[in-house]
Amino acid sequence: MTPDLISKKELLELTGISYGQLYRWKRKKLIPEEWFIRKSTFTGQETFFPREAVLARIQKIQAWKEDRSLDEIADLLSSVSTSVWKKSELIEGNVVSEVAFQWLEQVRGERVETVSHRTVLALLVLESLLQDGGLSQNEGKIVLRLFDTVTADFQNHRAQVLLLRKGGVTTAILAMDEGKIHVDPDTEVADRIQLAKCVEKMKLDLTDGGV
Known part of the structure; x- marks a missing residue:
């Protein structure tokens, strides 16, 4: 298990x-x-x-x-989930760090005094990534933008935020339990192929007498 x-x-x-x-x-x-x-x-x-x-x-x-x-x-x-939380209370209670709020304010281009439950969740994801080490400020902002732009329900316990790096380029993906993915707003999904359909076609084609 x-x-x-x-x-x-x-x-x-x-x-x-x-x-x-x-x-x-x-x-x-x-x-x-x-x-x-x-x-x-x-x-x-x-x-x-x-x-x-x-x-x-x-x-x-x-x-x-x-x-x-x-x-x-x-x-x-x-x-x-319906509460609004004060920045000062979250920092004083050691729920979210001041650094995380600084990055959020840079992403939004404005001072933040209160945040929603959804934004608290985004900040906690950011904190976890910071604790793991190696997270750049630009990557942190990508994660925060993902939460600001995606309207999916993040309550599913199997939802994951994936941070991908290749050749100096970073992107963030929110992977949901039901197979849906959401990407950061600067990334375009070029194509999407359902493997189940390909598997079914393969089974039919390979058992159709031709192979």
């Missing part, structure tokens, strides 16, 4: 929660339904979750439920 997934059994053992709690939190929308991933294994169908996301979410729920009801926690989680 891929390392970014965790089985239901391992999740329950690591967190100490029960099967009943897990599915109650699902019904209350504390854990997104799309995080419950059914996969075939040698023992049959099993349920897996995005490892880092679900462990962080359960840790937060366990901390919050000491003095909040499950309905209050659900309201807190749902309000995050």
Whole structure:
């Protein structure tokens, strides 16, 4: 199984929660339904979750439920995506660095005082790339422009931002779970071929008696 997934059994053992709690939190929308991933294994169908996301979410729920009801926690989680966040609060809370905001302001050509949930996500992607090292300022701006121009839903846990380099040229791609890709605004998709169609044609042609 891929390392970014965790089985239901391992999740329950690591967190100490029960099967009943897990599915109650699902019904209350504390854990997104799309995080419950059914996969075939040698023992049959099993349920897996995005490892880092679900462990962080359960840790937060366990901390919050000491003095909040499950309905209050659900309201807190749902309000995050519609909130506007102050630059000063994000920097002071060590959520986003001042450097990341400086790059964002250069991309937008204006001073930024508040940002949306979507922009916070873009800045966190930038922070992750900075921590990995080797990210140039120009490459960082490419990533920020990608988030500013693409309207796709980034909540899918399998969505990935890919930074590609060749011959001194860098481009960024957002790869979605359903096979869709989005590229940075300075890159044009010259052509797109669906491999499934080619595979089907190959099967038909090679079994049509001609070969």
